[in-house]
Amino acid sequence: MHPAPEPRAGLHPLLAARFSPSRFDPSGTVDDPTLNLLLEAARWAPSAGNSQPWGFFTARPGEPEHARVVPHLAPSAARWAVDAGLLVVALTRRHVDGSGLRYSEFADYDLGQAVAHMTVQAQAMGLSAHQFRAFDLEGITKELDPAPGWAVVSMVALGRAADAPPAGRERRALAELLAAPWAPAE
Numbered sequence: 001m002h003p004a005p006e007p008r009a010g011l012h013p014l015l016a017a018r019f020s021p022s023r024f025d026p027s028g029t030v031d032d033p034t035l036n037l038l039l040e041a042a043r044w045a046p047s048a049g050n051s052q053p054w055g056f057f058t059a060r061p062g063e064p065e066h067a068r069v070v071p072h073l074a075p076s077a078a079r080w081a082v083d084a085g086l087l088v089v090a091l092t093r094r095h096v097d098g099s100g101l102r103y104s105e106f107a108d109y110d111l112g113q114a115v116a117h118m119t120v121q122a123q124a125m126g127l128s129a130h131q132f133r134a135f136d137l138e139g140i141t142k143e144l145d146p147a148p149g150w151a152v153v154s155m156v157a158l159g160r161a162a163d164a165p166p167a168g169r170e171r172r173a174l175a176e177l178l179a180a181p182w183a184p185a186e
């Protein structure tokens with residue numbers, strides 16, 4: 001791992017400035033037009049065969065949906081996620097026929113792209129996103145009860161960041177991205 005305190009010059013400012021906040025400003029509410037634009041960004045993501053295997057459950061503070069999601073957050077995420085203007089539960093459709101027979105190889109990959117688009121759209125609107133897995137997967141799946149074939153994968157907290165990017169964020173060197181798949185196991 002090589003410290004990379006600054007993204008290199010030329011990286012798009014939306015990507016260079018993005019980080020996952022550890023604190024959200026509770027007064028940073030997400031209104032309906034903003035929510036719809038975040039979903040719109042996900043909607044226009046590419047996907048294998050244009051299968052669009054993503055689905056979302058959204059919850060804003062004060063909405064009944066929020067009260068359904070929050071109890072399933074792990075303490076490590078609850079600390080900051082409850083203050084976010086929007087919580088999104090991200091689901092993917094791994095089994096296209098619902099019976100578990102037809103497995104969709106790219107479902108999780110495609111969902112990740114849709115969420116990435118959502119995070120960049122958030123950044124463009126002055127919001128920040130923190131994706132996380134720190135929640136009770138079994139509990140939230142039971143609570144939301146998705147249709148057969150669908151699986152909860154991750155969550156995203158979106159809102160107005162209340163902190164700055166932490167010092168010492170690290171990234172692997174560019175050369176390592178090209179070499180790592182062939183390097184001997186550590």
Ligand SMILES: Cc1cc2nc3c(=O)[nH]c(=O)nc-3n(C[C@H](O)[C@H](O)[C@H](O)COP(=O)(O)O)c2cc1C
Nearest residue numbers: 018019020021076077130131132133134135154169
């Ligand atoms: C699929 C996924 C799961 C993650 N799970 C957690 C998590 O459970 N808790 C957490 O604090 N951050 C989580 N993160 C955020 C990462 O830790 C973070 O993106 C990474 O450290 C890089 O930091 P940055 O986003 O600020 O660049 C997750 C991110 C992704 C994409």
